[in-house]
Amino acid sequence: MIGVLVVDDNPIVRAALRGYLEGTPDVEVLGEAADGLEAIAEARRHAPAVTLLDHRMPVADGLSVLGDLARLTSVLVLTSDPDPALVARMLHGGARGYLIHGAFTPGELHRAVIAVAAGYGWLSPAAVAVATATMRARPAMRPRPRYGLTRREQDVLDLLAEGLSNAAIAHRLLLTEKTVKNHLHRAYAKLRVTNRTEALLRWTGRS
Template sequence: MTVRPSIPAPRPREETAAVPDQTTPNPFEGFPQPAPAVPLRVVVADDNPVVRAGLTALLSGRADIAVVAEAADGRAAWEAAQQHRPDVVLLDVRMPGVDGLSALPYLVRIAPVMMLTYSSESEIVQEALRRGAGGYLVHGEFTADQLVTAVRDIKEGRPHFTPTAAGALVARLRRDQPVEGAIAHDHTFPTSHETATSAQHLSQLQSDVGQSLSGWTGGRPAAVDRSRFQLSAREAEIMDLIASGMTNQQIAATCFISEKTVKNHINRIFAKLHSTSRSEAAAKWLGTAPGSPRGLG
């Protein structure tokens, strides 16, 4: 009997990971890759540290905006703009040392500038625009979302004005607009071309202002809804002074009360505003805190 040798069963084939051929060209090589989004860079210039902190917190809370520097006066704003080369500068008017209007012509050479201020006088609005401001927002007339939209639009060259600023601009345009058929100071009539050109200029600017106002609550100031805080008249007065940057000693002198009384009022104010610091309370009072239902005061 012949014994045949046994044949071992074949081993299961081991699976090996496919190794790409290093000589095969990458089919995606040479295609442009999407660049990471670069946030819009902003410099905030205001002499009130509470306002600066509130604006910085509000804007920095947006994914596409970064506050790269803060400044307390016009010179510091110019130095910050020189260093950081921002996309937009938010500029207050009244500041110690070099004020906003004085710094404005130098700042606009670096970046678009939007005035963001309590100063609503017609002459100041007009002078700011004459010196190159790309927009003019008056505190208390816009919401937090409107501010963010304005910052984005200013970068793209789209102007924004709150109602008070827009009213000042339109009033000036109407005052400068020659009336058809009226006798000029030199007793000559404007030519039809001059009248048409001026009217076209006024129409275009009024259109720009109208577009700017289209999102600003129908052209009416968007006052901050502070009634929800249920502050007394005295507490509201003191909260206004806190938001303006006053110390307890200054508030006591202004209101003719003791510092102890001021502290008692502030404790009650903090409780009603659910805040633990002056900056947090001021941000809620001014409308700059994230989630504030109505704008900035």
């Protein structure tokens, strides 16, 4: 069973999240908290594998306690705030995933918890869009070392970070879409990631 802590100042939201997760066979909600300080205390008490963390809360908001929480548990941010700067700060501060209320289903929430508990990253499509916009506006330096990537694999990842689809990358580099997919899958293995979101975060130095 994957133990989860639900952190949100709205009791209705907490109840809804608990209801979503307690209907699954492999997730157990260990506790709840209504602010950042309670979250840290409950994380120390229950040692959850995953903490669902809201951003806007009284006493201490999500961002202010993220660093401490991330040392105790894997953090999956659940918030209604799609601000690109906040997405970037949360991911840079230690969150392993970011979901935006109203833009994910119970099924996606369950999959996100499973992924984050296993040590992977997870971004909802809405969060990917704002994170990509931020990366385009403020491109990060390429990480060193370059993970043994070929020049063409680096080119494909650069265009991925610009928000291009496989078809658009293929058109830009004068390749077939199948070749682009092959380059991406080889890059995933070298970056030690399993999907586009994780590759994007690793390549741009945000994980």
